[in-house]
Amino acid sequence: MSASPSGAIGVILQPEKVNNLSTRSLKASQRQIINLKKRYTTMKKQPLSMLALASLLILSSCGQTAGVKTADAQQTTGEIVASSETAVAQTESGKVGGFLQDGIYIYKGIPYAKAERFMPPRPADKWEGVRSSRMFGPTCPQAVRMGWGADEHAFAFHWDDGYPGEDCLRVNIWTPGLNDGKKRPVMVWLHGGGYAAGSGQELPSYDGFNLAKKGDAVVVTLNHRLNVLGFLDLSAYGDKYAKSGNAGLLDLVAALQWVNKNIAAFGGDAQNVTIFGQSGGGGKVSTLLATPSAKGLYHKAIVQSGSMLRTMDAKYSRRIGAAVMDELGLKASQIDELQKMPYERLLAAGEKAVAKVKAEAEKEDGVSTFIFGWAPTVDGDVLPAQPFDPQAPAQSKEVPVMIGTTLHEFTMSTYVPAFRTITKEKAVEFLKQRYGDRTDDFLAAFEKAYPGYQPKDLVDVDFVFRPGAVEQARLKAAQQGAPVYMYMFAWESPVLDGMFRSTHCMEIPFAFNNAVVHASMTGGGAEAQALAEKMSGAWLNFARTGNPNAEGLPQWDAYTEEGGATMFFNNRCEVKHHHDKELLEVVRAFPTRGF
Numbered sequence: 001m002s003a004s005p006s007g008a009i010g011v012i013l014q015p016e017k018v019n020n021l022s023t024r025s026l027k028a029s030q031r032q033i034i035n036l037k038k039r040y041t042t043m044k045k046q047p048l049s050m051l052a053l054a055s056l057l058i059l060s061s062c063g064q065t066a067g068v069k070t071a072d073a074q075q076t077t078g079e080i081v082a083s084s085e086t087a088v089a090q091t092e093s094g095k096v097g098g099f100l101q102d103g104i105y106i107y108k109g110i111p112y113a114k115a116e117r118f119m120p121p122r123p124a125d126k127w128e129g130v131r132s133s134r135m136f137g138p139t140c141p142q143a144v145r146m147g148w149g150a151d152e153h154a155f156a157f158h159w160d161d162g163y164p165g166e167d168c169l170r171v172n173i174w175t176p177g178l179n180d181g182k183k184r185p186v187m188v189w190l191h192g193g194g195y196a197a198g199s200g201q202e203l204p205s206y207d208g209f210n211l212a213k214k215g216d217a218v219v220v221t222l223n224h225r226l227n228v229l230g231f232l233d234l235s236a237y238g239d240k241y242a243k244s245g246n247a248g249l250l251d252l253v254a255a256l257q258w259v260n261k262n263i264a265a266f267g268g269d270a271q272n273v274t275i276f277g278q279s280g281g282g283g284k285v286s287t288l289l290a291t292p293s294a295k296g297l298y299h300k301a302i303v304q305s306g307s308m309l310r311t312m313d314a315k316y317s318r319r320i321g322a323a324v325m326d327e328l329g330l331k332a333s334q335i336d337e338l339q340k341m342p343y344e345r346l347l348a349a350g351e352k353a354v355a356k357v358k359a360e361a362e363k364e365d366g367v368s369t370f371i372f373g374w375a376p377t378v379d380g381d382v383l384p385a386q387p388f389d390p391q392a393p394a395q396s397k398e399v400p401v402m403i404g405t406t407l408h409e410f411t412m413s414t415y416v417p418a419f420r421t422i423t424k425e426k427a428v429e430f431l432k433q434r435y436g437d438r439t440d441d442f443l444a445a446f447e448k449a450y451p452g453y454q455p456k457d458l459v460d461v462d463f464v465f466r467p468g469a470v471e472q473a474r475l476k477a478a479q480q481g482a483p484v485y486m487y488m489f490a491w492e493s494p495v496l497d498g499m500f501r502s503t504h505c506m507e508i509p510f511a512f513n514n515a516v517v518h519a520s521m522t523g524g525g526a527e528a529q530a531l532a533e534k535m536s537g538a539w540l541n542f543a544r545t546g547n548p549n550a551e552g553l554p555q556w557d558a559y560t561e562e563g564g565a566t567m568f569f570n571n572r573c574e575v576k577h578h579h580d581k582e583l584l585e586v587v588r589a590f591p592t593r594g595f
Helices: 023-039 050-059 151-157 209-215 227-231 244-266 280-288 314-328 332-340 343-365 417-421 424-449 466-478 526-545 581-588
Strands: 088-091 094-097 099-101 104-111 130-132 170-175 184-190 218-222 268-278 300-304 401-406 484-489 565-569 574-577
Touching (some): 088 244, 184 526, 209 526, 227 244, 227 343, 244 280, 268 280, 268 526, 314 332, 401 466, 466 581, 526 565
Parallel strands (some): 268 300, 401 484
Antiparallel strands (some): 565 574
16 A cells, blocks of 8 residues: 555554554455445444544555556657667666657666565676666566555556566656756655555656656656565574565665666766655655665655654564464475565465464554554664654754645545535544544644534544654754755545545645646646646755745745644645644544554
8 A cells, every 4th residue: 555654654543453454454454445335325323433444544545556457558748769879878787778758868667776585685787788778667566456446546546557576676767868967856756555565657646757857857766675575574584584674675775876876877966866755655765764774875855645753673573574484384494485485475474474463463562553564674783773763863864854744645535425425413423433522622623723624524634644744843853953844735636526635645746747647636627737836846946955945835934843834735825833733732642653
């Protein structure tokens, strides 16, 4: 799933237990959704439980999981020139041939590293001649995407699942110039899907053409190892597997190292690299800010709906590794058998092991979280400490950061139509399950934060991602180093009668200036295009200078704990200061984060 932000990564739902909810239980979650839709169509029965809510959240992710079905690509217009002499660039491994489209050079599927299963990545093999790099490379194998079963969602998200293969360490590049010494800002996108699914190509929004062309910037997307291939901790079985629990994280470092060494050939400035990502990608950005081997490889960071404060503890990740061995009936002396195990069998064992250890963790320590199992682990080496707990990482103190969420994120009314016309009385009945005798406090604070709200806002406005994002911004600001900027994306899509609102992933086409390219999500209308111009301008300015202020936007001050400045992106953009401070105080009275 693409949900791996403070809500899906490093944020938990307590006291209600979210049993076995993660990308590893999407099939079960889908069955729950079908049953819930039948059960709650008229809202005449009991209010939706928090367990049901969590199930809904899982299925609403942008990334979810991928199979082999491929959506029709939405292409940028413009003449294409592809020949043996056009768009040839030199990398450390050899020459690559891309194509030129309307002034932008495009390369796809360039190997940035190679890796044996569970092993750290190594430099890619060198090649002779010119390697054709005009189509996306393999995506990391993953479980079957459940989103295709919901026609409306498949229409809006318009996924491209590509084809799976374990040799998936690939980068894609969009650039206005080659080897011309212009030192363009480089923007490296990290895809969503938690740490279990997704790819650098899965959404039309990820296309880097418009961002590169508008901002004279170099845009990079990439694939890396996920799920059991990227985050199975076998470190208890000897030095050979010491870094297996962070193999996928090391892939990200290897990609940034490749950018550092090669991006000048593509017209980019290796000393001005911005890492940005949404949901699970935001979690990856959060983690890289605390990963020593990545220090100096990026200079700015943007966390979109993915404030990852905490990740896996070795106590649990190692236990999952042992459970996988037990599930497969292997002894410690047979550890190498995993390297040649068919992926499907390995993944199935991994899913069972995660479910088993998660249940134990819930019983022993009260752990309840979206992301459990497939995520980086604090191993004291690759990742020495939790990313943002108890403080922001010192290594990135001088890195400017931008952090934000969407207003609705995992939108209840998107997945249960009855919520679209819910009465205030029914909404309050639902809220009482969560807030009990503090429901009146919640309502009073909500009215102050969102005056003139609709009843469905009471169930749709996000309180899973926003608290973690504010906490991450507070911790970053407390360092008194480089500035941190906060935003809230509040624009609501008109697609399918507005059913998606400001849902999780909705801001991505705006940041990439792809409101038309991803019109099935945005509608592609004049309002969407106007907002995309402003937002992409802010993202580009931040990548270039570390300051997101842009034409068409009001003055956007850095976030401080005292000021709380937050840019609201909507048809009318405005800055608000701690607009929901009292509301978040009520929400925080109910534990919402931690592993």
